[in-house]
Amino acid sequence: MRRSFAGWWFVAPALIVLATFFFVPVLAAFGMSLTDFDIYALTDLSNLRFVGFQNYRTLLHEPLFWKSLGNTFYFVVLGVPLSIGASLAAALLVNSKVARFRGFFRTVYFAPVITTLVAVAVVWRYIFHTRYGFLNYALGFIGIDPIDWIGDPKWAMPAIVILAVWKNFGYNMIIILAALQSIPDDLYEAARIDGASYWQQFRHVTLPSLQPVLLLVSILTMAGYFQLFAEPYVMTEGGPLDSTKSVLFYMYEEGFKWWSLGRASAVAFVLFVIIFAITLLQLRIGRREATV
């Protein structure tokens, strides 16, 4: 009896905080998305009106919302495969038996993960500079003309993808590396005895063994990439021509620039539903592939 009481005392502080500052706001976000919550309601709640699904209907007819949704999908579709590809390549290299100084390389590759996003976005904005940036200078050596990375609507999002891949690939690399190290050596041994080449070993031993962990990292990375915000905020301010405005950026402006907090809540909820739906979809596809 005493112990059952003690357990509650131990979890109570964390649960109260989570309930008050996480679970209640999640429900409140849905509630707010059904109202015209604005700056007047922020000072006096009696100014609040229930509007049903009006905010969601308005969003459907708002070109900028669709544009930001499209931009975010573009970022995810381009960024997630590139990130995971880079993570996988780095993990394979660092895990290679012939590699030297593996600990050192692992640390170097991982370092961008822990850096402050705002700071490295400032650094990359300079690297992307059309005239003085290092990237165009380096590209010049292989005969590529200077690209207006930040100023050209065609190139601004790819520039953000480059930053995101550089910043994030080390995280999944660590997870994939751990999975690689848990593949039993006998599997490779058996494949070698059967005369399998390096490529065949990779294709028939490594990749199938990594399948669950690749599914996991793709779900986590996808969910993270849908929450794109600081990169465009610092590097491009959503421009040029709104080509890097993400859904969260749109939500931020609706909420804290125009103070339409009701509509901003609706944006947040739409984003949540999209992430949730795509996660379920990935899980289902992943499970079906696993049973084949």
Place this chain on the structure above:
Amino acid sequence: MKRSTLLVNAMLIAGAIVVAFPLLWMFSVSFMPRGAASAFPPPLLPPEPTLENYRELFSRHEAWRYMLNSALVATFATAIALVLNTMAGYAFAKLKFKGRERLFRILLGALVIPAQVTMIPLFAMVKGMGLVSTYGGVIIPSMASVFGIFLVRQYALSLPDELLEAARIDGASEWRIFRSVVVPLLKPIVITLGILTFLATWNDFMWPLIVLTDQKMHTLPVALAGLSREHVQDNELMMAGAVITVLPVLVLFLALQRYYIAGILAGSIKG
């Protein structure tokens, strides 16, 4: 040496140069005199190293203020999160109480909800509590986390029950057992959680941007984002600003790398 050995190591070195270059260049440019970095071809090393950019940051732009804000916010958030998450994680692993399993499953389910969903109502709440532009307002979302509770619980599951029972038979209170038996045994995971929380709150951007409307209260990332909009052309100054933002976490990470990576691996097994 075999060709494959050469190839793998060459690729590792090439990759390391590409990955490390932005950070190395950031350091180098931060010591260049004003305007030196706006040149073609881009200079790799400062012609004559100077501390002028750092001096300007700390004197004219009051960088010490933002550094202090960041340090205080990250320290307070980490201290509170450590206490709350460790207590809860231990209880979910080792103390029996009614509804424990169901409660834990609900918490895990909440991991799929992105924190941004809560930000707008949370801002309204923080405003109602009069905590806009205060340290209290910034640390609110980091005080307890499902991930942190999960991390501690997984680790605490391996604590031997006999040890806790022995302490109980000796008549120690549950709080006493937690303080003098459990916490010392949980030390590795507490360090892991501490560094994860500290780095996350130091690097956090969106919530501090929303809730810290008073410039005096800005944390380093928020201040740097604002400064970089006003000083788009001052590359040397901006690189110095990036250095003072990144350097503390970089040093902390290099010192405690083992614990940080342990945290990532423990967190990814939940799938």
